[in-house]
Amino acid sequence: MAKLGVAVVGVGTMGKQHASNLRRLIPEARLVAVVDADLKRAEQVAAELEIEHAFNTVEAVAERKDVQAIVVVTPAKFHGAAMKVCAQAVKDIFCEKPFTLALEEADELLDVTEKAGVRVQVGHVRRYDPPNVKAKKRIEAGEIGEPVIFKSLARDPAPPPVSYMASGVNGMFFQDSTIHEFDLGRWLMNDEISEIHAYGAVLVFPEIAQFNDIDTALLNMRFSRGTLGAVENYMQSGYGYDIRTEIVGSKGTIITGYLQQTAELVLTAAGAKTDIVDHFLARFAQGYLDEMRDFVQTILADRAPKVDAFDGRQSVAVAAAAERSYREGRAVQVQNRTRSSRAA
Amino acid sequence: MAKLGVAVVGVGTMGKQHASNLRRLIPEARLVAVVDADLKRAEQVAAELEIEHAFNTVEAVAERKDVQAIVVVTPAKFHGAAMKVCAQAVKDIFCEKPFTLALEEADELLDVTEKAGVRVQVGHVRRYDPPNVKAKKRIEAGEIGEPVIFKSLARDPAPPPVSYMASGVNGMFFQDSTIHEFDLGRWLMNDEISEIHAYGAVLVFPEIAQFNDIDTALLNMRFSRGTLGAVENYMQSGYGYDIRTEIVGSKGTIITGYLQQTAELVLTAAGAKTDIVDHFLARFAQGYLDEMRDFVQTILADRAPKVDAFDGRQSVAVAAAAERSYREGRAVQVQNRTRSSRAA
Amino acid sequence: MAKLGVAVVGVGTMGKQHASNLRRLIPEARLVAVVDADLKRAEQVAAELEIEHAFNTVEAVAERKDVQAIVVVTPAKFHGAAMKVCAQAVKDIFCEKPFTLALEEADELLDVTEKAGVRVQVGHVRRYDPPNVKAKKRIEAGEIGEPVIFKSLARDPAPPPVSYMASGVNGMFFQDSTIHEFDLGRWLMNDEISEIHAYGAVLVFPEIAQFNDIDTALLNMRFSRGTLGAVENYMQSGYGYDIRTEIVGSKGTIITGYLQQTAELVLTAAGAKTDIVDHFLARFAQGYLDEMRDFVQTILADRAPKVDAFDGRQSVAVAAAAERSYREGRAVQVQNRTRSSRAA
């Protein structure tokens, strides 16, 4: 078996997880190098994962012949620059979500990567979360009749450090966080979101106001075929990492997601108690592995990725519309594109 | 103990339940008579409940000296007329939700009943549902910090018969059904809903279009202190009667409601299976009893009702704003009133 | 409809519940009188339930013509004496479990009541608990194949007051408490328990040793057709009233029972928390009502009771065998009788 030579660019929490999965659990891949703007960090991860190469530029891996695919896990504002280097070097790309933070850049990158003829998979991990995978199959099999409402909520345990906010761009809540739900809705409803109405507020994390951002959002949306959707995104659950989705159909409903992390129920005079999922790496461990394995197998098999640059771009467009709706206090049409025949 | 003489006006499914609770389970009350436009039905219920009197007009009970309080459970469009008769006769009133179907009428009735000096309790039963009662206490005790998001969903098992739709007024989904969630949100958030955005659609029950009505609604709302709310209301779950509420706070969340009706889990090759709550009388049996008992005790104790005409009126105003939002495709301000000192 | 005249003998916690159900919720019955050795208590309950008569002897109701059936809820050691009075007066009997505390007395009473031609229903309420009712139907329908293991556990929140122990007979744990599970096993497995092995211990309530009794028991049993059963009974859960049953079949398992009392889930940094059922009157409210209604309807319809003196006697025999097994440290055969044709 010829292994796929892969490099991971950006080895913070998420990038390191991808690198570890590639190194340990996806035998079809060979992790050639890790890259980080912070070379020390790259070297440390390389040592820990027992691989040879650590670099601090995308170019350093883009020019290598033993690297066929590049996994981009930089801060979102650098996704575009990194992908352009990859495209120029004709390397296939896995890009962590969001595809980009701005719609114009998403359009540009969609064109650039199409022209370069490189494959792009975007890291919308929800599509690989096993309960969602099962739900999708049930919907397609008609088990809940016609799907008519998509609902999803995402609650982080606590706001990110102010430093994380400072490293991003201002006002990126919808683009950086809620975007997960937009892609999930598009996929499960097998439809485009055509209109969105967003309420946002700073309710629990006043420090975020300096970044022109919000900590709480409720969004309602209309899909192009007339069905409806509702999304909640909240930065400070106070209890854990809570992701739940419902697809309501004409004959039934599917609920995915869970709260309990450890299969232990404690019964005392204080009541019945379980713990709660505490981190996205725990919640989506299987999804992260499955999406990366699928990426590697997709490239090796010369197939089209299941969630590609077009999908990435469309969700960026929804996020942009959400942002505008929140700012302008009115429902906003999403600037959807049609999938080009080349991308299909 | 002097018992409270009560008559129930309207003994369809809901009215009969109230009458039965008054007759059987609330010893502080004496059910004097039941009334129904259909005298046969009134007589049948009177026989079944073993009480003496059955009439077919509100006036027949309003003029009785042995009736101190009247429970109005007519079709919603007749609430106003019935309450006016009660007010004129200076009888205290329990009015099933919705208070009215139109805001102007709600305002009028609020004034009429205040002037007449009669007490009015509106049947927003959710406030008496034991999990909601507990949730309210926890919120007040600060167990979840500051409440910042109110969420609620209500799904009926199946659309009502077309005859029920025909007996109402056109386009009454928000006023007749979603209004439960509006009152619940006002109460749990201890705040008024100031603005609302509603999406509505006919997605599963095409017959409803002839009544200018919808079967599916998603609503987002803003409370006057800046917190947010989201409500779903759906007519055809296909699986049962599903009512769930979440109050999300700065330190935690409370989820109320349940799906499983019978404490039986069946494990076979087909998976793990339970049944699902099938009817609102089953789901809210305790709440219906508790609200009626509270009404009786409130009147006997000469107290102010916990959910009164003002509350009824405010929720009608939210429903009116929701209706307008849905029709006009934009967020709409709620025409809230301030509670008069007399009503407090 | 001719109502069934009923008297309740013994109006402690359980007897008062039965009386209340008869008075309020079973219109086919007329509660004529309540009886208690403590006449004050009888009078108080009569006043509370708004009925005319209160007495302090069984004879006082047994001789009344307007009483057709007597509900015996005295302390278990007086069941026999009370039932003999009823039998002599040819009154039908509902006897709270256990039928008796001793096997010889059970045999005698079975004969006495059969000879007197009075109907006897024994208060094995588990058979009327809705999940168990459903489970029984599923088993009969073959949904879990052949039932092969019966399992049940019963945990009280805390030991009874020492005064309760002092009012009973010594060493009555199996006869007074575990007997619920014996009847349930017989019914769900549709078979007799033929052999039993019991471990017992004083582990949490040392005061009980003075009554030659135990607070903890684990029992294994063999049914006559070779299937197996396991029962746990424990006096001090520390968290609530916990009753759970499993019937394991060749194709599946049914689990009945539940822990959560209020449909409220609280999510905070301390984890996910619910409350727990706290009392047998809450846990079996529906069962108590359904069994009494069935008793009344059974007598009115001149049918054989679903759980009768023979059933009561057989479970007493199992309890006696359990007691002996525990005392002698060996498995013991149950002294089962065969149902006489008359009783069928």
Add this chain to the structure above:
Amino acid sequence: MAKLGVAVVGVGTMGKQHASNLRRLIPEARLVAVVDADLKRAEQVAAELEIEHAFNTVEAVAERKDVQAIVVVTPAKFHGAAMKVCAQAVKDIFCEKPFTLALEEADELLDVTEKAGVRVQVGHVRRYDPPNVKAKKRIEAGEIGEPVIFKSLARDPAPPPVSYMASGVNGMFFQDSTIHEFDLGRWLMNDEISEIHAYGAVLVFPEIAQFNDIDTALLNMRFSRGTLGAVENYMQSGYGYDIRTEIVGSKGTIITGYLQQTAELVLTAAGAKTDIVDHFLARFAQGYLDEMRDFVQTILADRAPKVDAFDGRQSVAVAAAAERSYREGRAVQVQNRTRSSRAA
């Protein structure tokens, strides 16, 4: 870091899982070789895991200098022979449960390995199952007061193939399967099982009778300090792989285990449905990894294993007593040994 050279002997389902964990997920180990009586299978696994060596005798790895520890996952009846080779070659041992199938052999091996000065960890994976790990800590912290009852059940989805039965020794149900619960009980109750009473039966898998074996067992046990235990073991749940444990204390109870595999709830007219765990590799994936990692780290750190040959031997003694109890129809004392000071 010096890695621990490890060989895995026996690469059926379980052995392959251990080998895969060592190769992929435990960087402190270097998987040097796999061994199987079926050399083809060994070679296939070696290829799949990308390691160099495949052999068909224990001796082939026992004599290698680059192998410091050997993981024995042969059929249970060959554990003894394999461990003797390891002991002679002074290699540390991880032995899959059961330690042995016969008590005499267990005693001999305990002595042999102690004399050889090799470490032995026995694969009682339950101790590494995360909910059990948490439960153990809570018990030690006193969260449920004094533990007084240990309960556990283990249900396989379906009987093993007759060929598996034929490859074992006759009548090995308690020794091969129930032994998991014996070790778990000893550990969670921090006590030895002193007496056991077992019922067994052939109820669903008649083919097993030819191996003088059973498919269903219920066992009650007494621990040396007087507390009690109850275990169920069943071969044919018909619905999945079901492992649940309860530790009942004087102040509360802990329940570990779970049924639902995928976090997906499907609501339709047929009720509320989830899937069920289907395989022990899924149920204990984390436990298998954690126990092997702990073994590797234990050897590297020159520590005593957490679950050692003495533990293995004690559980074999309980299984032997269970077997005798079942055969002789009476409670049987367990032939416990006292832990030698050397082994501590």
